Amino acid sequence: MNKLLSKSLKAFILYAGIVLACSIPAYYFIIDLIWQHELKEHNLIISASVKQNIRNLSLPGEDLARGIQLWNKLQPEKQLKPVDRLQPDSTYNIYRRNQYIPAKGTDRFEGLVTYFEIDGKPYSLTVETNMEESHETIIAIAVITFFFFALLLGGFIYLNRRISRRLWQPFYQSLQKISQFDLNRQQPVMFEKTDIAEFEALNSHLQKLISANIAAYRQQKEFTENASHELQTPLAIVQGKLDLLLQSKPLTDEQSTIIDDTHTALSRVTRINKNLLLLARLENSQFSGKEMIDLGALLEKTLALLHDFAEDRSLAVEKNIPAGVKVMGNKILAEILLTNLLSNAIRHTEKGGTVTVTLSEHTLTIANTGREALRMENLFQRFGTASSHTPGTGLGLAIVQEICRHDGWKAAYSFGQGRHVFNIDFRVWILNSF
């Protein structure tokens, strides 16, 4: 993931790199052009002075020939030669091996060939001047360009850091605040004041959004609690009426079956309602008071309560419950948690299966035999496992999860070697994982 500022930095650096890279040939051509132009002028001046000086000497023919011979030997870069006829001046640019200092390799020369007459005879004068080789020029320019590029790069990064630290600081602060926000705890987020208009606007909008969210969430939770609560009395009335209806005479078997079926469905509604109310109370943090709970004793008690059910399904219950394991938590909730997990295990194990309960210092593991893994994604969600074919309300594991959250514990499920394994980690986890 890219950071906002490094993204713009990358673009800047790329652009600067391209511009500087393009500047290398441009500089080269311009420098070479100026250089060549100056040398041409230089050659022209020299040739003009040579011509003039030779003419001014007015040497007789033989002396002149000897003089030219000597001249040519002493100054090979300025050759004077007799030619057949006069021609227009020409220039050339060549690379040639250095004859005097071979170690220097090839040198580049700018030359001028000019024609003139001495005493009516045509002569050519060749003037050559050493010029900087193009690859040397290019290397020099490239080195300088790269130096400046490095300078720019360093500057960009440094400035970028400074800017991000100063200018964007309020933004990052807001970001951190939002990431720490937990709807369940319902603590409104307070942003720090900033003098940058955009950030101030962002913060105020965020604040509005969050407060609206908290309000909506609270309303929803209160609604659940109120609704469940309001349902209790009518449910009690219906249940009572059914109990009374069963007393009326005469009653046929058919009518009695209808009453019984209604009773069964009503019991389910009642249980769902009860569990929803419990969840709402958990979420609204209406369970206060923590104490040291003797988990081993509580487990034994719960298992004793469920003993008949396990026996009814001919399940083998393997216990590994050491004494003296204590955890901090709400006792009523811990009892509900154990009951839910154990009754789930007993209810969902096929006849003749095995339920294993293992307690250690920090963890409780309840495993039961099963055929295939449960679908994980919905497991701990409300009504995630609900089905009208099972007597369960589909809320048991959601309640387990919520109790764990309440006391800072952690619930997990896994499947392996033909066993469903539910695991509760009693070490207090920091609540930011939600």
Next chain:
Amino acid sequence: MKILIIEDELQLAQNISAYLSDEQYLCEHAATFEQAMEKVTVYDYDCILLDLMLPGGDGFRILEEIKRLNKQDGVIIISARNSYDDKIRGLQTGADDYLAKPFHLPELAARVYSVIRRRNFGNNNVIRQHELKIDLLAKTVTIHDEPVVLTKKEFDLLLYFIGNKNRVISKSALAEHLSGDVADMMDSHSFVYAHIKNLKRKLNEAGGGNYLKTVYGTGYKWEI
């Protein structure tokens, strides 16, 4: 036996009254806090069914008043709040029992019966019915003075039936009673059936009369 139903929901009060009223019980009803206070202070009842949320005041204050007057009335709180704090507070203040709404009427009847037995018979709490003798404190049952060994659940069921005699009880109510807090365990119609079958067999084998009857295929009745 006089029972006072303190409950603002008329339908619910009528249900309770209709179910409980027979040659044994006489029910009165108070729908508001003031009515309840008046009745409680003036008359004596064997059992008071107290709803905590009443128009005009908090049910806890009625309970406190009963205790302040040093009355011997048994009190069962029936509340829609089903809060553990309420339950603990209620029992600590001196209520005999706590029943969360919604409940089955047979469950209420069984509890009323048990509260009245405890209040009236104290240390000699023995129920006699023909050849059957149930010692509530020792939790033992004898038929023709011969002990019958019952499991805890069977003993529980027996008392439940005694508290609801001559009334039809649905399997649902029995299942709820037997599973209590673990009511989610309802595959338990067969579970109920197994326990009742055992109880019936044990009573018959000990020479008891056939009081426990299956009615209309789905309910049970303790007939006497």
